[in-house]
Amino acid sequence: MTQELEYLFNPRSVAIIGASESPLGSGMFMTALMNMGFPKIFPINPKGGKVYGLKTYPNVKDVPEPVDYAIISVPAKIVPKVVEDCMEKGVKAAQIFTSGFSEVGKEGKKLEERISEIAKGRVRIIGPNCMGIYCPASKLSYLPGSPKEEGSVSLISQSGRYATFAIILANQLGIRFNKIISFGNACDLDSTDFLEYLGDDPETKIITMYVEGVTDGKRFFNTLKEVTKKKPVIIWKGGRTEEGSNAATSHTGSLAGSNLIWESLFKQAGVISVKSMDELLDVISAFLHLPPPKGRNMAILTGGGGETVTSADACVDEGLNLVPFDQETIERLKEILYIPGTILRNPLDYSGLGFMPGIIGRLIEVVAEDENVDILLVLLFTDPALLKNMMGTSIAQQFLGAEQFTPAQSDEGVSSDLLKDFIGASMNDLIRMKEEIKKPMVAIVPMAAEDREAALKFQEAGIPIYPSFERALKAISKLIEYHEFLRRRHEIL
């Protein structure tokens, strides 16, 4: 199997059957491949002429060179004939973009079965009703303008839309994919086939899935159990509810099955289960950068009393612990946070002092050395607008020194340059400490969604960032869940 799929991810040439310049149709694939710089594209169109300046062939069989991979975008009724042509040509794998098969009812299901029948074992099929493959290393893509950089996360998605969203949203967070497979109705190659392949794929360190239903449940779960031993598998199951399951039948013709059974099998197999695109991306960030945490003991460094309370609540909600700092830690913290009367406990309220250059770094150092602490969460502001409102004046005073500080600066807010200097210094402080301490650390950056520059800088430095404590703690809890699963497995065997 692995051998066969190599053609899918590393084709030497691609034929676009039903080639056109229609941006909602095959034009999208043409553009995407051309943007990526894919070397050998053969547009197929019986009408002749050129498509995006490339010579067309009337039939795939007319292409004078070998064709490894075909993208089929012709009306549903013609698809069986085109698949036959592909077979005769010796095409190794074909992706069917066309929809209107099992997802639209009986008639469509028959047509789809005919395709599987024809293709059986001779040409492997992805789809129908799918976007196909994104694989930057081999310059494959279905999304015009998609990033060319490759990462270590792969995604198997039954939804073409989510396969597309994932690229765009992950890119904004600095998360890169290695492979994405949008496989739709799965009349031949199924999620299990791709799971098996990615399980053995040395380039893929983290496997993620959006899946609505599988054709052979037993094989799927046996494969899952093997793969989770080797790398984390994060699954967003669509159609968890009856309503969702009905929608899944119209979407990909899937029978979604009982959620209770899925959840219990996920648990057995050590699968990380998520419930939304946000959560999927949050969890990817944690797995991508954090070393295995020793345990569930959090230390939280924040800048407000309310946050000490609500972040503690969120910790407990996610089944995580807040351990007391040991006495030595408290003494050392006292030397840094010298405000009389401040209670130095976990979560730690560094208050306004957190806006003095260097303070955050010193706090991280002390807390990381506390033996009770397994993971650090550190709140930081990187949004100039927020900072300007929250404590711009204070920062200005710290940076300029109290003497040079004038009320005008206070009224009008602080200059952007000054804020940028401050933000840069704080971020560098955190990044430097990440290198020094050995424990997993994440940054809570309010409004990070807007602040792409900060997101990318942290991502590059290997520090996952989250817009809120709630989201960070949920992601960390999933990370720990997987490592506990590995440890339990190890103890049993």
Next chain:
Amino acid sequence: MTQELEYLFNPRSVAIIGASESPLGSGMFMTALMNMGFPKIFPINPKGGKVYGLKTYPNVKDVPEPVDYAIISVPAKIVPKVVEDCMEKGVKAAQIFTSGFSEVGKEGKKLEERISEIAKGRVRIIGPNCMGIYCPASKLSYLPGSPKEEGSVSLISQSGRYATFAIILANQLGIRFNKIISFGNACDLDSTDFLEYLGDDPETKIITMYVEGVTDGKRFFNTLKEVTKKKPVIIWKGGRTEEGSNAATSHTGSLAGSNLIWESLFKQAGVISVKSMDELLDVISAFLHLPPPKGRNMAILTGGGGETVTSADACVDEGLNLVPFDQETIERLKEILYIPGTILRNPLDYSGLGFMPGIIGRLIEVVAEDENVDILLVLLFTDPALLKNMMGTSIAQQFLGAEQFTPAQSDEGVSSDLLKDFIGASMNDLIRMKEEIKKPMVAIVPMAAEDREAALKFQEAGIPIYPSFERALKAISKLIEYHEFLRRRHEIL
């Protein structure tokens, strides 16, 4: 009580006791009031001289005019003496910014009790350990650069930080506050007093609270029961867990109490309970704009198959219904979405056609007329970057007409102007339909957090927007919960 609190929200003059230009101290209050244009500020400082150009008085008693309201920012030990001065001067209400009282332990608690003792019935106290009042109508604020526009939402917050965050975050979403009260340790005026006041306040339509603990639980819940009859009360309870409750004791000296009891009392009183700042703002948006929904029946209009599945799941998660469209609706939808084979069900997948000008508006019209439907959720893209990637080429073709469309536009993406035109047209479509249909409607706008312009435009038009189906459905579920509570109450009485 209401009479007394008038001085708090509408003081004729404010004295800042311990006036300085320290931006983390009293300078923050001075700047905030000056920014708002508050007319009569009297800085008090025994050292003499000027503060931000204003003449100081050595003692509040030296001010030659009446002082209605004092903001106290002097070391904790001097506070009792200053409160005595205020009493002698005839100050009506005093806010104590200073911390270091019951939140730091026994000694502090004693000092705090002394203050209550001195002030008893003669000068009302807010705090200690709090930010005080934001009330744009009377030009009061604690946050330099806070908005001057007033709205209809009020917030009672035991956390000063959240009282500050709320202003900044709500402002970005176009949500305006009428009054915010940060009351800290509550040694005299308590959350219940403010709740009572806001319950009778004709300017406040929605009451929100961040609360860690209350001094008189019985009075608090009796007041809640009265107020929820008149207007919605949305509460974020900090210290729901043991860890959170411990943190609350160090933060505001609160005894947070058992969460089970709080939750059951909230239920009895018809309180809307939320668990994070995001959720608080999400729920405010729903209450602010949506008419009472007739029932729990959702219609979802979206543009992808995966979204029909996962939004259906999210519906069920929140206890909401997805009713089938009736036959007439389906026939009418067919006339608009003419792709053969498309199944027209709820959630509706409008697919690529949603990017044709005018389509969304027509779909909304048809679906809103279906008698089964109580609430509409409509997905819309307003982010140029996302649109450019997702379907920029398709939009360009729609707008320019297929003939004028060239591959170069497809490769390089679509001009920003064209995208802006498209986004503007879609938004106007939605806003126009909101006026025409009588049913509650919300917009799902992926990445709305970044897209402030869209957020403000929708907010202004009275359409709540959310970044995901999950968040929208949670907020709607809370809105329905309140209206069901009102209906049940009405049936019993």
